[in-house]
Amino acid sequence: MQVIFGILFHFIGGFASGSFYVPFKKVRDWSWESYWIVGGLFSWLLIPPFAAWLTVPHFSDIISSASSSTFWWTYFWGILWGIGGLTYGLGMRYLGMSLGNSVLLGFTSAFGSIVPSLYYNVVPTPGKTSFNELLGTSWGQVVLLGVALCLVGIYICGRAGVLKERELPEEKKKESIKEFNLVKGLVVCTFSGILSACFNYGIEAGTPMAEEANALWQAANPGATTEFLYQNNVIYVVLLWGGLTTNFIWCMILNARNKTFGDYTNAKTPLLQNYFFAALAGSIWFLQFFFYGMGESKLGNGASSWILHMAFIILVANVWGLALNEWKGVQRKTKATIAAGILMILLSVIIVGYGNAMK
Secondary structure, eight states, X not given: OHHHHHHHHHHHHHHHHHHTTGGGGGOOSOOHHHHHHHHHIIIIIIHHHXXXXXXXXXXXXXXXXXXXXXXXXXXXXXXXXXXXXXXHHHHHHHHHHHXXXXXXXXXXXXXXXXXXXXXXXXXXXXXXXXXXXXXXXXXXXXXXXXXXXXXXXXXXXXXXXXXXXXXXXXXXXXXXXXXXXXXXXXXHHHHHHHHHTHHHHHHHHTHHHHHHHHHHHHHHOTTOOSOOTTTTHHHHHHHHHHHHHHHHHHHHHHHHHHTOGGGXXXXXXXXHHHHHHHHHHHHHHHHHHHHHHHHHHHHOTTHHHHHXXXXXXXXXXHHHHHHTTTTTTOOHHHHHHHHHHHHHHHHHHHHHHHHHHHO
């Protein structure tokens, strides 16, 4: 039952992440940097401490009492993740939600799920899964098989994007994705995907804060037999400060360079609508990690939770891509290729879930 709930929570988080960019499409006559940072203020500054206040008693005391090493490493990985998150928006502009998420999150999946276990090979840590443990146990081998199949599915999705590039004339490609550019998109999504994996490293670095939240909850609930469902919410507050730092600085630079500071008060644009949909996008974005933390409390951090989260995002983003006609006009072979990639990713989710159940 714990595994089922864990997978369900990861699916809800993946749905939120795979869907958050949709409200941005309702923003009118604003530059990208303007609506991105408005949404980001909700994602990284306002919603995280509010969620922590609702779910983690004394969360601010936990943060203030954390060691300087825990605090600054969590913040540091947040800064690097912020660069990846910043370029995420560019990737979606060049490749669209379907192909862009498949390529970008493929790299995020691989680096985010495997690198922490390699680190714990060098620095053994109680309660953390090392890569040797994954290789040396039957459940770990099943999880690694699921990771490998997920990457195969992502490759197939990328192949579908190449076929689309070859088949459609320029004007057709830009009907649903106005700035479609395969080469730029692949470069940006590769860079963004690798740095986006730093979010998982930030969660690992902030684990002592989550453990403190769990210990306080266990003390207040002595009969509890499971871990505290919302323990990661305290980590997100610090981690997302790092993401806010890089995104805010860059968006302000773009506002100055492009002379777009006027977007925020331009009465000729639908201001109320733009603020609403940017705020909605930002709030939906945070829900992905709110539910990720809940899923992790059931399945544990590491390859299992991370790959499930990424795979569900890719699945949902591809469904949105189909709904938004990003594959309109391509041949049946190309549609069959993207469908095969999605099915392969779904199979990987089932296998990872099964491997975790074996554990």
